[in-house]
Amino acid sequence: MSAVVVGAGFAGLSAALRLAESGVPVRLLEGSRRLGGRASSFQDPRSGAELDWGPHLFMAANPALRSFLDRAGAGPYLRFPPSLEVSFRDSSAGPPGGGPRLARLAFPRWGGRLGQAAALLRWRGPALATRLGIARGLRGMLAGGEAEGSVADLLDKFGQGEGPRAWFWEPFARAVLNLSLEEGSAALFARVVRESLGAGPGGASLAVPPSPLTPFWADRAGAAIERLGGQVRLGTAARRIVMAEGKVRGLDVGGGKFVEAGAIVSAVPPPALLGLLPGSFRRGAPFRDIGRLKPSPIASAYLWLDGPCPGPSFEALVGEGWHWLFRTCGSGGPVCLLAGGRDSVAALPRGEAEASAREAARRLLPGRRVARALVVRERAATWANGWEEQPFRPAAETPVRGLFLAGDWTATGLPATAEGAVRSGEAAARAALGFLGGGG
Template identity: 35%
Template sequence: MRTEGTRPADAVVVGGGLAGITAALQLADAGVRVTLVEGRPRLGGLVFSFRRGDLTVDNGQHVYLRCCTAYRWFLDRVDGAALAPLQDRLDVPVLDIAAAGGPRLGRLRRSALPVPLHLARSLATYPHLSLAERASVGRAALALKRLDLADPALDSVDFASWLRSHGQSDRTIEALWDLVGVATLNVTAPHASLGLAAMVFKTGLLSEPGAADIGWARVPLGEVHDTLARKALDSAGVRTELRTRAAGVVRADNGRWQVEIPGETLEADTVVLAVPQRETHALLPEGALDEADRLLEIGTSPILNLHVVYDRTVLRKPFFAALGSPVQWVFDRTDISGLTGGGQYLAVSQSAADDDIDAPVSVLRERYLPELERLLPAARGAAVRDFFVTRERTATFAPAPGVGQLRPGAPTRAPGLYLAGAWTATGWPATMEGAVRSGFSAARAALSALGRSHDHPLQEAA
């Protein structure tokens, strides 16, 4: 609470993705007057929806896990939790179409037993690995569980080298470790920091039995990350300015910050830069961050999504993962998109899509439609009503070995200036969870500097 007669604190949050929305809500909930500026005509950052004819399309398929406690807080905070339920128990169909003797379906699912027994039965019967490979997975998992995530040396090692040193074959890496890792890290094991990979597997698969249960929105994500988020911001008293790009951030002679936007200069005690690393670098005042150019060394990794509308139902599961094919994950988006008149809409989510990200639509159609027919026999006689592509060339930061040394924390050397974004030092890879956690960190640091008491809503996510 502010002292009677004093001016209330002001904050400007630059960027309306999950990190910026979270920071703005946390600051406003603590009594700070907040203005959020976003250059796009909507909130949500790189997670958004758009219209294509009668369809409402997400730019990409996004899921979260039960262990994503910060993102679950976000869903609760914007009244969206009921729209993005979790599985009762982890259950992932995995179809290998290159298996000897023809296509073979396996499942990765958990039981109610304690860790690590919750996955023991599933791994023991996983048909995509040999008996010896299944046994080696158990030994590697126990070794992974013993790793200390606080050890900075893990960041300098690539995940594939560590896996091979612990008896994992190329097939085991492909059929298990990369099946999970590519979807969460957005790179394959040779290009992933052991520190971040270990964090994913220890937290998701080796912490609590239900930690890896999967959740996803049953409505277009724009309804959650834009519509509901904007309503929450309005209710919290946040002034939200869309189509408004910050042109500069400077400290005024009176010691306060000035944020230049078209036609106006916003003055504030606190500024949170919640934009990608290159945009942050361009806005940072000189001296605000030690070795600021290191932000430019944080690489990016692309994600490609292929959208296919068939004239009939070709998939009777909500999603599946594929082996023996360039296809990675396939999701049924029919009901979510509002498709009417029969048929089925599938989204094919391709992480670490460096080889395909710039390929023409015609090439992608020729490459992937036959693959879907190999995976889904019912697609062989189906007509394709629509085929289109969404591309995020810089979807995530690349979690390469050594990236941990490049990721800054929320505070900067400039008092009152803070950083947020999944690329900052959250300890997580570039996920919705990491973005929300970064917003927590920035708001917490800002409120501490302002002398505001602040009870963190999720201490374990701080």
């Protein structure tokens, strides 16, 4: 029997690939004209350049994501450094006229606790007392134990004061959760810390995937699905899930068209799923709680400069309204400032965000003039990373026979990231395979 997957982000493409690999006839419906969802690219109308809705960072200890990218044929284009290396730019310090100071934190390849201690000792960023504090906090977090409430609660538990928060925990947690320390879930964050920094040498190593994102990973995944006999339909938005006797029958895709399905994997964000469900289902468990899940925005400010601006491919910004600086587009391309969180520049109107980005560029990139700025914002860049929202994330299986849920916001135990989305797609595909194998 056939399966239909709705939504072609990481969750939907990974679910469809797994189903196709298992020999299930699968159709993937994507409402927009491009594959990749939130991790996709668009054409800048003025320069014609392909830009991403926002630069991404992937972690070496993302096993589901890496396996998916390998199977899609994109793996060889993603290069991880042998160990974690992050450059921190401190706006509060630096030589006069020379711009803020840059301090590189590099974990040695031999990793382990000793490696982490050595890296922190060698780091020329924060004061020694701050680095020792970070080492203590890291030791405590890697030792395990309960992580409840917010990330701020967790940091209190390990005595992490202002310095360790500003230099290490805030950039790390914001990158992982896209929320403030007070809003973000301690349980999600602790799990990522353990799965990355606790995963031996190289586990926390970060790679910037090649830009533009759509051709890098999503088009390759779509092609892999089609090679296995699956169908990928762009510009086909599902309007309504059609059910009878508590079981899915297919999807209304508008224009009087109906797509029959033995099983449906919904891999769309929460509001889109609620729109697909008949009204009576929206009021029942687990769907009624989906409205309690909240989005958090990310803004990316592309800045075309009047000259080259050499430096690391990405930098964490300390004490700035913008959180990251990316140099991803090669020579002549723009640099990109990125900010995330409901309490951040990303929540400001576009004009204000652009003015803030231009102002930050003057400070961060002295001697360079911004020739052009383009701010793109994703209001719902991530979902459900808040500590209060965790009980409301639904599992892959639903009470509707044949309907399975995927998406970074479902109950993966991970934050809304590419890795979480792929794991959700895998879980939904597994559940759908079990259902179809059992005769549907």
